[in-house]
Amino acid sequence: MELTNIILEKEGKIAIVTINRPKALNALNSETLKEINYVIDEVEKDEEILAVVLTGAGEKAFVAGADISEMKEMSTVQGRKFGILGNQVFRRLENLEKPVIAALNGFTLGGGCELAMACDIRIASTKTKVGQPEVGLGITPGFGGTQRLARIVGLGMAKELIYTGKIIGADEAFRIGLVNKVVAPETLLTEAKALANIIAAQAPIAVSLCKAAINKGMQTDIDTALSYESEVFGECFSTEDQKEGMTAFVEKREKNFKNR
Numbered sequence: 001m002e003l004t005n006i007i008l009e010k011e012g013k014i015a016i017v018t019i020n021r022p023k024a025l026n027a028l029n030s031e032t033l034k035e036i037n038y039v040i041d042e043v044e045k046d047e048e049i050l051a052v053v054l055t056g057a058g059e060k061a062f063v064a065g066a067d068i069s070e071m072k073e074m075s076t077v078q079g080r081k082f083g084i085l086g087n088q089v090f091r092r093l094e095n096l097e098k099p100v101i102a103a104l105n106g107f108t109l110g111g112g113c114e115l116a117m118a119c120d121i122r123i124a125s126t127k128t129k130v131g132q133p134e135v136g137l138g139i140t141p142g143f144g145g146t147q148r149l150a151r152i153v154g155l156g157m158a159k160e161l162i163y164t165g166k167i168i169g170a171d172e173a174f175r176i177g178l179v180n181k182v183v184a185p186e187t188l189l190t191e192a193k194a195l196a197n198i199i200a201a202q203a204p205i206a207v208s209l210c211k212a213a214i215n216k217g218m219q220t221d222i223d224t225a226l227s228y229e230s231e232v233f234g235e236c237f238s239t240e241d242q243k244e245g246m247t248a249f250v251e252k253r254e255k256n257f258k259n260r
């Protein structure tokens with residue numbers, strides 16, 4: 001697939017994925033969603049990539065939402081199909097076996113906030129503005145916002161943000177736990193890559209199993225969740241990297257993980 005709205009780059013063990021429609025503040029149209037889906041395939045099958053940084057092109061926006069020009073004339077059927085497409089792609093991203101860090105370099109609105117919430121970790125810059133302004137356009141959030149926001153920031157805060165459509169700054173997003181960290185705009189990408197590289201230096205299978213266990217466990221009761229944790233914990237002992245990690249510790253030497 002030829003990518004026109006996304007840039008996929010590799011730097012050692014990490015991939016940098018950039019949503020690249022800066023003239024439309026990186027708004028997500030159907031084509032861009034399909035390209036994100038394709039990039040997920042590429043990242044998934046590339047064994048060298050162990051972590052991903054997702055960001056937006058230009059100075060102003062991570063993603064300013066789903067594409068309003070495309071949605072404006074949609075019928076009920078088309079609206080539903082568009083919502084399903086966004087939800088399917090973001091769910092795949094959420095379930096990707098490699099951790100994804102969103103570097104929110106500006107407006108992170110509507111579908112942009114929803115994209116960020118499908119990532120594992122969000123880092124904002126002091127310029128970042130976050131919100132779910134859909135009700136001001138006569139629609140509900142459609143790419144997971146009504147579901148993931150409450151799971152991340154709690155019911156009351158999610159309802160306030162979604163019912164009012166208000167846009168909050170980076171410090172407020174940090175205060176409510178929507179982003180992990182706020183950094184200066186000029187260091188955002190460096191910080192996100194540094195974090196991705198720290199993660200990529202750990203045992204990849206263990207990191208991947210942690211992601212699956214946390215994601216799965218959050219959606220089920222504690223007993224089922226803990227039994228899933230025991231399952232993945234046990235699975236680690238079938239990996240070479242568990243032997244390597246523990247042997248290196250005992251021998252007081254650097255570990256050399258092989259992703260096996």
Ligand code: CAA
Nearest residue numbers: 023024025027064065066067068069109110111141142143
């Ligand atoms: N869709 C399509 N185009 C968009 C867009 C969007 N979500 N957001 C910005 N753009 C376009 C603008 O139309 C403009 O294009 P032109 O230059 O061709 O006119 C360009 O990007 C620059 O935007 P502005 O001139 O508006 O820039 P600004 O600095 O004055 O304002 C902004 C920035 C406050 C982010 C404003 O662009 C804005 O409010 N954007 C829409 C935000 C929004 O409502 N997002 C939610 C969309 S609905 C959704 O996402 C549904 C869902 O859950 C699936």
